[in-house]
Amino acid sequence: TDTFTVTSQDGTATGTVTVTITGTNDNPVAVADATAVKEDTNTLADPNPVSGNVLGNDTDVDSTDTHTVSAVNGLAGNVGTDVAGTYGTLHLNSDGSYTYTLDNSKASVQALAEGVTVTDVFSYTNADNHGGSSSSSLTVTITGTNDAPDIHLVGSGTPDTASATLTETNAGLTATGTLTVTDADVADTVNSSITTVAASGTTAGLGLTNAQLLAMLTVSPTSGLAANPTDTHNLTWNFNSGTQAFDYLGAGQALTLSYTVQSTDNHSTSDIQTVAVTINGANDAPVIDLNGASVGNSTSLSYTAGSAATVIAPAAAITDVDSPDFGGGSLTVAFTANGTSADQLSIQNQGTGTGQIGLSGSNVTYGGVVIGTFAGGTNGSNLVITFNASTTQAAAAALADHILYSNATSASIAKTVTYTLVDGDGTANGGTDTSTASATINVTGSDTTPPSVSISHQLLPSHQQSTFTVHATDPSGIQSVQILDSVNGGPPTVIYTFTAAELQAAVNGNYIHTFTDGQTPFTLINNDTHQLSARVVDNATNVGTALDPVTFNTNGGNQSNTKFSAPAGTAGEPINLALTDPSDGQTVTVTVKGVPSGWALDGATQNADGSWTVQSNAVHGLTVTTPADFAGAVVLDVSMTWTNADGTTGSLSIADNVEVYAPGSPIFAWSGDDVLTGSSGHDLFVFSQPIGNDTVHSFDAAADQVDLVGYSGVQSFADVQAHMADDANGNAVITFGDGQSITLEGVHSSALGAGNFAFDQTPVVNNAGTMIIGDGALLPLSGTVNNSGLISLNSTGSETLLQGIQHGVTLQGGGQVVLSDSALNIVSGTGPDVTLTNVDNTISGAGQLGDGMLGLDNRGIIIASGSNALVIDTGGSVVANSGTLEATGSGGLIVAGGVANSGMLWANGGNIAIHGAVTGEGDATIGNLSKLEFGAASSTDVTFAQNAAGTLELDDSFDFSGRIGGITNDDKLDLNDILFGSATKALYQANADGSGGTLTVTDGTHGATLHLLGSYDANGFNVADDGQGHTVVTYNPAEFTLTGVGNATSEFAV
Structure with a gap:
């Protein structure tokens, strides 16, 4: 209440006025609070957690009111509970007391660099006991402190490693690995370095300073590494010993180098990691030097035959970097050039004094101590000294100094003797235990021994x-x-x-x-x-x-020793080997070598070396049987020995060329003496003029036929009868004169009829498989050869012949004829009138087609694919080509004569040289760095393929009338009949329609006019010397034009 006294105006009267005042509630005033905490800190001055009371600084005019905290961050339920902030947790009670705890485990806290501050802010509500309230906040300031970097190993991805194990290899060693460096303070940068190194293990002999060892390990990067907490494998270490090979380490020894890698942040805090490099020793080769202090480790000795034994290497020295002795090792002295059984090696016996080499039986001593034993050295054998553990380096060197050489009878010659030293420490871990040195012994002697x-x-x-x-x-x-x-x-x-x-x-x-x-x-x-x-x-x-x-x-007949035999027959059936009995009634030992697998020799036994041996007194009847699926020819090496009637031993060597034809195929006689054998079925024996003196075994008069090809005077059975008679043994013999005859063994002439003979019938051979003509072998064919398979000529160094006989061979069926990469493969005929017609086969490889005795009509593909040349030589005839003649091999294709070309000539990686004229409407292409040469007047068009870098060589450019297209700046025209000199020039005149033009090349006396197809720069043709005094033309057009030079001109050489 408020009381007032009232007095009347006249002062006579007084009274009391009482005013009663009723209060209303005033809201409290909440005042913002603040506190602070530091990362990773809990000290008296900077505690964590930090506490206080938010109500302590709040006010309320209603002084008698009581106050409580009614909400935290707007929620009553948060009062008295832990409320998570950004960086920590607040616990605020209703009486206003609080505790804030900084969560140092949070990455956001650890990421705070030193001095960097952030805040955690919480709101609260102050309520009085009359329902009034006010809100404010508690702000917690967090100050960052520095975090040290952390260097460690991470196993994920390509794992980090802090160690390496190496084996010394007589060269510098290297190793590499990674470590992971992180720093929670993302703003920090880290520098890394190698601070210390400690060597342990076998250190005796190391001989390096700490600084030298320290320099072998480096890290990268050394500075500026932003070592964020999520980084891995970001610090690379490299070990490189440079020229230091640690050769002093022996087998079983090891050196460990422990390096301290230190990473320091920009606040001078750091962490360390040890990197350990272990180097295991391996045996290093000893060094033997026969030349002492002079250059090189070889030496030489001059020696006169018959003189006293002489020391070979008196200045020899031996060392071993990682072994003090040669126990278990050896020294071998051996002749490696021109040694003979007259050469003697020995050890000089000096005695048992200090430093002396001595001998006692087979023992070798040094200074009287046994260092090993010796053996050999006499009569050209190796001198071998086996060492024990007493063989020091000095002992081994003394021994090498006292090896002696002698020879009583040698001719004048230079001999080489090699010293091989083994140190006895083995080759484990890639070690080496051996070294060598050589000495040349120049012997002067009197040679009286014949070769x-x-x-x-x-x-x-x-x-x-x-x-x-x-x-x-x-x-x-x-x-x-x-x-x-x-x-x-x-x-x-x-x-x-x-x-x-x-x-x-x-x-x-x-x-x-x-x-x-x-x-x-x-x-x-x-x-x-x-x-x-x-x-x-x-x-x-x-x-x-x-x-x-x-x-x-030489070519002697029935009773002589024939040089060559060429028996023929059918696969899977016995084939007579065409052997003759050298001595009537005597047993002959026959040995056959080179018999292919699956073949069998009648009555013979196969030896361990693969040869076959049989004893017979009737070798003329011996046969061989091949597998039924074999076709081709193989040379068998036949040797025969026997005892003559006078007691002497006779012998004979025969190259037995066995020709094998598929069942049902004709059996062909070649152009010399031949022996043919029939099969159990119907056989056609083809004899094409010329033949030799031929014999047919197992001829079945009821089923078999003889086809006589090219015998103009024998065209009927009556003609045959006029030439046929029985010999003394009752065998039908058909004699043609000129050393040509056919003997049908076991068949009387009376048993033969017209059905047994055909005349100029074209034989047919079918080959769907493989027909093999082995090295040095011969196989005759004629007629139509349906080859859908493979015919292979496999010369490896001997002439291998596919012989076409009258009137030639027609190849069809789409198969292949493959010649091995040998110049001695030959496809030839019995005369130049025999022709090979290749309808659709592919003939490839190297060797000879024709050999001057075969015409060629090629409608298929012929490819010179070998490193040796494929030579087509048809004698005087012209090759007809409507197919493809191609060269891909480095040996190239050579045609000795001319070609009538309506097909394709293709120099495709290999050169083609045609010595004769090339005519016809066909084409020729040059590509792939190749050359095409025409040796005579030719008219075939020639095209340079794109990027050919090719050469067209014309021996007769004056008379070349073909057209040339596709010339670019990497192609050449080599004109062998145009001399190169100061007057030589090339002039080009384009056609009016721009389709080509005329290139005239002259040497001032002679000129050639060449017709070109395409568009060319008239100023782009240049001439030069081809190195043989002839003219080569190249095309080098200007590549671009200058602009902005007024009336000036410029020349460009491309």
Whole structure:
């Protein structure tokens, strides 16, 4: 209440006025509160959690009111409970007391860099006891502190590693790995370095300073790494020992280098990680130096034959970087060039004094201590010393110093002796225990020993060749080799002297030369007996001679030793081997080599080496049986030995060319003496003029036929009868004269009729499989060959012949004829009138097509694909080509004559050279860095393929009338009949319609006019010397035009 006294105006009267005041509630006033906390800090000065009372600074005019906190962050339910903020948790009670706890586990807290502040703000409501209220806030300021970087290993992805294990390899070593460096303070940057290194394990012999070791390990990056908490594998370490190989470590030893990697942030806090590199030792090769302090480790010795034993390497030195001794090792001294059984190696016996090498039995001593045992050294054998653990490096070196050489009889020659030193420490972990050094011993001697000589021959059926091998060796070397021939017991005469090239080409002392029928000693075919021999002169002029153990006759008939046999028959059936009995009634031992798998020799036993042996007194009846699916020809190496009536031993070598035809196929006789064998079915025997003296076994008069091809005077059975009679054995013999005959063994002429003969019938051969002509073999064919399979000529060094006989061979069926990559594959005929017509086969490889004795009509594909050339030589005839003649191999395609071309000539990676004229409406293409050469006047159009970089070479450019297209700046025209000189030039005149033009090339005296197709820059043609004095034309057009130069001109060389 409020009381007032009232007085009357006149002052006479007074009274009291009482005013009663009734109060209303006033709202309290909430005042904002603040507190602070630090990351990762809980000290008296900076506690965590932090506490206080939010009501303490609030006011209320109603001083008697009481106050409580009624809501936190607007919710009454939050009072007295933990309320999560951004960085921590607030617990605010109703009486206003609070506790705030900073959550240091939060990434957002840890990410605070030093001094960086953030706030957590909470609202609260102050309520009085009369229902009044007011709201304010509590702000918590959080201040960041520095977090140290953390260097560690992470196993995810490509795992980090803090270690490496290496094995020393006589070279520098390297290793690499990664570590992970993180820093919770995302704003920080981290620098890394190698601070220390400690070496443990085998350190004796290390010889490196701490600084040198420290420099071998580096880290990257060394500075500026933003090591965010989520980074991995971000610090790379590299170990590189440079030139240091740690060779001092022996097998079983190890060195560990422990490096301290330290990462420091920009607030100078850091963390460390150890990286350990372990290097395991491996045995290092010893070093043997026969030349001492001089350059190199080899030495030389001059020695006179017959003089005293002499030390080979008196200045020899031996060291081993990782082993003090050679226990378990050895020293071997051996001749590696020109050693002979007259060479002697020994050990000098100095005695038992200090530093001396001594001998006691087989023991070797050094200073009187046994260091090992020795063996060998005599008569050219290796001298081997086996070491024990007492063999120090000094002992081994002393031993190497005292190895002696002697030879009482050597010729003048240089010998090489090699010292091989094994240290005995093995090769584990890639170690090496061996080293070598050599010494040259220059021997001066008097050579009186003749060379060692032998001679042998091999008979080859194709083209009737004989290859003679003279095996000759001598320490002084071979000066000359000759072959001599004694005919019918006469005096030997020289028939061949080996050329210098043949002497140089000899391998392992084998000097080889091949004679062909028609050359000495085979010029006369008259049953002469030849005894060949060899005469060899060594470099000391000593002479050695030898006789060929086999004498043989030339084309001798039934009782002579025939050089070649060429039996033929049917696959899967017995084929007579065409052998003759060399001595009536005597048992002959026959050995056959080179018999393919699956073949069987009648009555013979197969030997361990794959050869077959049979003994027979009727070798003329021996047969061989092939698998039923074989077709082709194989040369069998047949040797026969027997005892003659006078007690001497006879022998004979035969190259037996077995020709095998598929069942149902004709059986062909080749152009020499032949022996054919019939099968159990119907057989057609084809004899094409010319033949030799041929024999047919197993001829069935009831089913078989003889086809006579090219015999103009024998065209009917009556003609046959006029030429046929029985021999003394009752065999029908058809004689044509000129050394040509057919004997049907076991068949009387009276048993034959007109049905047994055909005349000029075209035989048909079907080949859907594989027909193989082996190395050195021959196979005759004629007629139509339906080849849908493969015909393979497999020469590997001997002439291999597919022979077309009258009137030729027509290839069809879409198959392949594959010639191996050899110049000695030959597809030829019996005369130039025989023609090979290739309808649709693909013929590929290297060798000869024609060999001057075969015409060629190619409608299919012929590809020269070998590194040796494919040569087409048709003699005087022109090759007809309506198909493709292509060269892809480096050997190229050579055509000896002309080509009538209505097809394609394609130089496609291989060169084509045609020596004759090329005519016709066909085309020619040059591509793939190739050259096409026309050797005579030609008219075929030629196109350079895109990016060909090719060459068209014209030997007669004056008369070339074909058109040339596609020339670009990488192509050339090589004109062999235009001389290059100062007057040589090329002028181009374009046609009016722009389709091409005329290129005239002249040397001032002669000129050639070439017709070009396409558009060309008249100024782009240039001439140059082809290196042979002839003119080569290139095309180099201007590539661009200058602008902005007024009236100036410019020339560009492209």
